[in-house]
Amino acid sequence: MTATFKPMTLELETERLYLSLWKDSDASWYRELVAERGKGMPTMATARENIAILRNRATENGIALLTIRRRDEGDYIGYCGLIIGRSTLEEPEVAYELFQRVHGNGYATEAATEIVNAAVATGRHKLWSTVRAWNAPSFRVLEKLGFERHHSTWDESGEIVWSVREL
Numbered sequence: 001m002t003a004t005f006k007p008m009t010l011e012l013e014t015e016r017l018y019l020s021l022w023k024d025s026d027a028s029w030y031r032e033l034v035a036e037r038g039k040g041m042p043t044m045a046t047a048r049e050n051i052a053i054l055r056n057r058a059t060e061n062g063i064a065l066l067t068i069r070r071r072d073e074g075d076y077i078g079y080c081g082l083i084i085g086r087s088t089l090e091e092p093e094v095a096y097e098l099f100q101r102v103h104g105n106g107y108a109t110e111a112a113t114e115i116v117n118a119a120v121a122t123g124r125h126k127l128w129s130t131v132r133a134w135n136a137p138s139f140r141v142l143e144k145l146g147f148e149r150h151h152s153t154w155d156e157s158g159e160i161v162w163s164v165r166e167l
Contacts, residue, residue: 007062133159
């Protein structure tokens with residue numbers, strides 16, 4: 001028997017941040033964020049396609065990656081949300097990526113805390129996160145959110161650490 005979950009709230013607000021569903025106009029900054037990974041910048045067409053896929057998945061699955069915008073500055077600084085990723089719809093992954101220029105300000109923790117609360121509101125009982133073993137800043141965020149390391153898997157790019165949080 002498959003559990004039934006409420007859809008995730010697609011507009012969230014924290015003290016410093018707005019989280020919301022993707023718009024076509026997000027393609028420019030999304031391209032820049034992807035380029036920071038060091039593997040090239042997607043074309044505008046690819047960025048728009050990816051954004052359309054993210055919006056469609058939100059409708060289909062009831063969970064979403066949301067854009068993060070700072071309230072005072074009004075600028076987009078990344079995304080955070082729930083994805084199926086390497087996990088399942090019943091026990092989704094928390095995912096986040098922020099521009100390097102805003103790292104170290106607590107934004108990932110603030111956004112992800114709100115996403116965990118949104119996951120609780122859907123009726124879910126467990127969340128996962130998968131992080132590359134070298135990504136110490138992401139592990140610090142997960143620790144603050146109450147995630148615990150569970151196990152590792154490996155792929156062509158190296159070790160992936162799975163962390164879990166019971167809700």
